[in-house]
Amino acid sequence: MTAVRVVMPVHNAAGYVVAALESVLRDLPESGEVVVVDDGSSDGSGGLVDTLAARDDRVVVLRNDAPTGVSRALNRGVTFGHCPEFVAVAEHDDLVLPGRFAAQLAALRADAALGAVSGEGRYLGPTGRVAGRVSVGPRTDAEFHRMREAGREILIPHPAIMYRRDAIVAAGLYDADFDAAQDLEIVNRLVYAAGWQVRTLAEPHVLYRIHDTSMSFSHISAQRMMTRYIVYRNRAQLDGEAFDSFAEWQQSNQPDRRTRWRWYRKDTGALRYRQAGLAWLNRRPIPFIGNIVAASVLHPRWVLMKLRVARGR
Structure with a gap:
């Protein structure tokens, strides 16, 4: 069967x-x-x-x-x-690493409260070089509940996700209005609307391929607005309040000029960090240094967070 x-x-x-x-x-x-x-x-x-x-x-x-x-x-x-x-x-x-499916099936079967699990990953460059670390989301029950009680956005790595069928159906499947962040949207709907828990297993399950087509600035900008909306929706659901649709919320939450500039600076910094990572995977030291310096100037908190993740902290 x-x-x-x-x-x-x-x-x-x-x-x-x-x-x-x-x-x-x-x-x-x-x-x-x-x-x-x-x-x-x-x-x-x-x-x-x-x-x-x-x-x-x-x-x-x-x-x-x-x-x-x-x-x-x-x-x-x-x-x-x-x-x-x-x-x-x-x-x-992407490339699935050995043991992914067995570990995820075991985790879901062991805990009926889990609606989805995922695993960590590493980045794979065009030359075959493997580096870095992909790890987001709660690893423990306590960490999950701290995040949920605060209404935070919750994401587990989508390239290695496994759902319980009943959970993804109860959540209502993917929403095409969020194609730039469909993974973040469905995981948060799974948690805050459908009442399931999620976990990231502390073991590598995927090699996440990085190439030029994943370097989209517009993708980053769209994700920022969607993330802000999802946090708003999470908190409304926790408080038992009605919430606007994404389209309605966007109309009433347009940023002013100063905020747009601040977001542009941060988004550009995040993009330059991605470009630095691609340069590292391609063994191109000069573009790597240039992009990592630019990212550190434009969005230092992002760079520090990514470096902590890469070191397993």
Whole structure:
């Protein structure tokens, strides 16, 4: 009997999708299944996935004629046919590390209060260099409750997340209005609206691939507004108060010029830190130094926080 389904949305990832899917299949139990949603790819990704599916009957391929966005693609994968008790997400360019699925299944089965778990990760550069550390979210029951009682935004690493099917269905699946931060939005809805707990397991489960297409400034800016809205919504839900929709909230919470400048400086600093990381992974010392200095000037608190995470603190 199938216990776990892995959903992998794919859009124009021909350079990465074969390695990504093969890493999933190596770690997936023989009774597991992978639902690949080819979301309107035009670069041959679909044919590559079809070839792998022909060799491994654990793989099912769904195809969208035109791109629908990551949230709708994920929802299609979750709701296809009869979804098993647990459903995980895998990115079309990341690599699953050995032991991920076994550890996550064990954690969910051991604690009925958990609606989702994830694991830590490391960054993978275009040259194959691995560095840094991806670790966010609560690791313990006490840490989770401190964050929730404060109404804080809660995020566990989405590239390595596994849900209890009943939890993600109770939360209402992904919301396409939040495609720039669909992971943050659904995890917080899972916690604050549906009443589930989440955890990040203190072990590496994914190599998170960094490349030029992940360096979007507009993505950072959109995430900032969505994060502020989610904190507002969290606190309203804790207080039992009604809350505006995201569109309504945006209209009444437009920042003034000074605030926009402050956000622009911080967002630019965060972007330069990402660019520094990419330069490090590509073994380019001069761009690394330039970007890390710029990031430290523009957003020093962000740089210090990221360095603490990288050191395991």
